[in-house]
Amino acid sequence: MASLSWQLAQRYRHSRNSNAFIRFISASSTIGIGLGVAILILALSVMNGFEQALRTQLLAVIPHIELQAVDKPILHWQKKLPALVKQPGIVAGAPYIKTNTLMRIGAQVKAASLRGIDPKLEQGVSELQRFLKAGSLDQLTAQQIVLGQGVAKELGAWIGDEVQLMLPQQNSDGSLASHKHVSLTVAAIVGMGGQMDYQQSWVQLDALAGWLNYPPGAVQGLAFKVQDVFAAPRLSRELGNQLSGKDYVYMLDWVRSQGHLYHDIQMVRSILYLVLVLVLAVACFNIVATLVMAVREKQSDIAILLTMGMPRGAVVKAFMWLGWLNGLVGTLVGAAVGLLLAWQIENLFAALTSWTGFVLLDPSIYFVNYVPSKIDPLQVLLTVGVALVLSLLATLYPAIQASRVQPAVVLGRS
Secondary structure: OHHHHHHHHHHHHOOOOOOHHHHHHHHHHHHHHHHHHHHHHHHHHHHHHHHHHHHHHHHHHOOOEEEEEOOOOEEOHHHHHHHHHOOOOEEEEEEEEEEEEEEEEOOEEEEEEEEEEOHHHHHHHOOHHHHEEEEOOOOOOOOEEEEEHHHHHHHOOOOOOEEEEEEEEEOOOOOEEEEEEEEEEEEEEEOOOOHHHHOEEEEEHHHHHHHOOOOOOEEOEEEEEEOOHHHHHHHHHHHHHHHOOOOOEEEEEHHHHHHHHHHHHHHHHHHHHHHHHHHHHHHHHHHHHHHHHHHHHOHHHHHHHHHOOOOHHHHHHHHHHHHHHHHHHHHHHHHHHHHHHHHHHHHHHHHHHHHHOOOOOOOOOOOOOOOOOOOOHHHHHHHHHHHHHHHHHHOHHHHHHHHOOOHHHHHHHO
């Protein structure tokens, strides 16, 4: 009987004698399901792409964990850092000192954050070298500075230019003293994208410690890179507790400083999935309307088949096949279109930007200037599965109603 149900569904599906309005509703349900599946796959892939870009770009230069001194510098960091790096889950560690400064080249003035680093140890914590736009980071001396691309742009600075720095000073009682002037040469320019390029600059750790009158072997904090970025909050507490017996520190992690970006991506992903699944559900309801009208149109045929001995279960299967085929075709075509768009969205976005000149993602604001995409096979299978299940559920009521046709009543009217 399964083959008979299938043949009957195929006959009704390809029949040219059916009502034109029914064919229109049937086509609209197929197109609606296909659009919903395609847009859902594309949207989820783009959200995955932004999440991947967050990990590979923003978290490549931002320390995953920072233990920052509260009131007194961390002394003898050379002895403390190796023990902390040996903790499970920690990849590398590096000392740092950071302060705010005022930079000047000629008449151009720019306020920025200045971070003192150990160039060798910093390579294990951040990937500044990967985002190098000009110059070199290999031999950073005490008389050189590395500028973010945005900072260099606003100052009009380039490699070899001299930059004047005004650094804040403190008296022994903690009050502000007269600022200190320092002249440095631009050694490199780093471009990571987003606001960091307009806020960050780097100098040698020992040089900045001397300018800020830090004791020998003292730093403001220790930065760490971890294997699992989502374990950073837990590991920051463990490292902080290990160090707290000797130093009073803030236990900071990337979730506190940049976690809003990740949470925003997750929230948008959830909202998109909910909305688009509802769109799929609405499209599947068109299958209900199509089958209800088809059952009414084919009542005489159903009655004749029942009088000829066709089981009512076979009638149910026939109309379930008839409706589910619309969902199956729409889902498969939509999945193919969605995968194609997700695969080529970056190129399509670049071409659109080139043709129109309109920049949707301003690199001075966002950490990426393109639309990233990452296809997750599990999400694709889940989307296709949800669409197919909704399509199948939409066929149940009309198919059951078709099996309840009373041949005597229908044929008696005719």
